[in-house]
Amino acid sequence: MNKKKILNDPVYGFINIPNDLIFDIIEHRYFQRLRRIKQLGLTDLVYPGALHTRFHHALGAMDLMRRAINALQDKGVEISDKERQASMLAILLHDVGHGPFSHTLEFSLFQGVHHEQVGLWMMDRLNQEFDGALDLTIQIFKDKYHRPFFHQLVSSQLDIDRLDYLKRDSFFTGVYEGAIGSERIIKMLNVASEHLVVEEKGIYSIENFLSARRLMYWQVYLHKTAVSAEVMLIELIKRAKSLTQAGEKLMATPALKIFLERDITDQDFEEDPDILEIYALLDDADIWGSIKFWQDHEDVVLRKLSKMLLERKLLGISFSNEPTGRIVTDDLVHKVMKLYQIDEEEAGYFIKTGSVSNSAYIASGQSIKILRKHGNVVDVADASDLPNIKAMSKIVTKHYLCAPKELLTN
Structure with a gap:
């Protein structure tokens, strides 16, 4: 079977699947589930075009990682084929642990477990299935690899994840002010002392990137209508859990019913291997399908919140x-x-x-580093003569x- 497929992405055009392992990971049920999880949760109640999925985003991020690796190699950074594949798999799988409606229900379905941790458990399970082929991928994802720039490409304040989701979310919402020049930023990336840096001539692109990110948060991710819808969904699940645990028999999909009946913690995930498999069955359809039943329930809270969400009466x-x-x-x-x-x-x-x-930018921790022409590395807030970047550091x-x-x- 030919596994070197080509996909047509509306944002970047054609995306190549480079080898059999990446193809097999994409075909796996854990990854295919991302087709049924919307990237922006309930934001389509504000922007009707925001129907793209975590599947779209993961594939787009993988292609941007390929371009970033190529750009770094063109500048003389030594990257092996094994490192290339592992970094592409790390960004491909970085969101595999997301639950229904992405971030919205992250702490409603279970207690104190971030989607990154669930993703790591899934990567470990995949690594077992693929006979250790993801060893380096997991090292990079956990920032345990001796070349930290690979992890910084996956997770930092200027990572491939953000480069894709800002451009993609801008495209599908139609909020074009949030569009970024991801291609130019990638061309400006470099490595200094095994850490990711941006060449000095790319500083204006970084300022535009941070400005676009700030705008997208207020205009899209934290739009007041989307916040209201998310609050309602969280309260609805909270009510469904309360009723279920009080002995009420609610109609729900089998996977969702488990998470309503139990207050599942990270310990449950670690001690019961079946919990991860049950979680891997959950997606947006479980929630909407159950809500359709709940709109006719005798409990006034469950009924009213369900009907309000279904009819967009927020x-x-x-x-x-x-x-x-x-x-x-x-x-x-x-x-x-x-x-x-x-x-x-x-x-x-x-x-x-x-x-x-x-x-938009937090100067502490993994800050964005600028490589000056003379070779010294400084924080982007210190390298710029533009006050905007300093202002964007304010929370x-x-x-x-x-x-x-x-x-x-x-």
């Missing part, structure tokens, strides 16, 4: 610079009790507060209040 949301006071939320809870004829605990599902933060936090729209407007 809670209102307001942002402010200060947290909402307890007096305000208590008053709204009592108004919801009267509005929906429900008790105080039930009303609490319809009044939610929280905060969202946006920082901006906004506090939100979600409540029925008729209560927020009156």
Whole structure:
């Protein structure tokens, strides 16, 4: 069987699958599941075109990694065929652990387990199936390889992941102000002392990249309507878990039912190998399919939140610079009790507060390094004479209040 296939990507054009191992990983059920997980969760309720998946993103990131490796090799960086393949597999699998609706339900279906950790468990399972072929891939992903620039290409403040998702999300949402020059940035990459750097002439491209990232967060990822929808979905799953664990028999897919019945932790994943396989069956369809049943349930909270999501009748949301006071939320809870004829605990599902933060660049930790013409390496915030990069290092936090729209407007 010919496994060197060519895929047509709407963002980059043709993408080559370079060898049999990468083809077999793409064909695996763990990876194919990403076709059924939308990249931007519920953001299509705001931008109807945002229907692309984690599958799209992973393939696009793999192709950008190939281009980045080629660009570095053209500059004399020695990269073996084994390192090339491992780095492409690391970025291909970097999101394989995502659950339904990507980040939205990350801490709702199980407790205290990040998708990166679930992804590592999946990589370990794949490594067993493929007789150790992913040893180096896992080392790179965990930043255990002696050449750290490979991990920095996978996960850093200027990684291949971000280069793809910013361009891809901009394309599918139609928010073209978020488009970045990923091709030019890749051409400006280099390696100094085995760490990833950007050549000095690429500094304006980095500034544009950071500006686009900041804009995409406020305009897309943290759009108030998307935040409201995500809050509602989290509360819906919370209510479904509460009812299930109280003995209520809810209609749900078999995989979802397991996660509703149990408060699964990382220890459960590690001690019960079946949990990972059950998790690997979960995708967006499990949630939507179950919600269709729940819209007719006798429980008013479950029924109402389900119908509101299905019909896009979302809670209102307001942002402010200060947290909402307890007096305000208590008053709204009592108004919801009267509005929906429900008790105080039930009303609490319809009044939610929280905060969202946006920082385009964090100067501490794995900062973006600029390679000056004379060979010294400095932080991008120190290398630029443009004040914008320093300004973008500031973390901006906004506090939100979600409540029925008729209560927020009156």
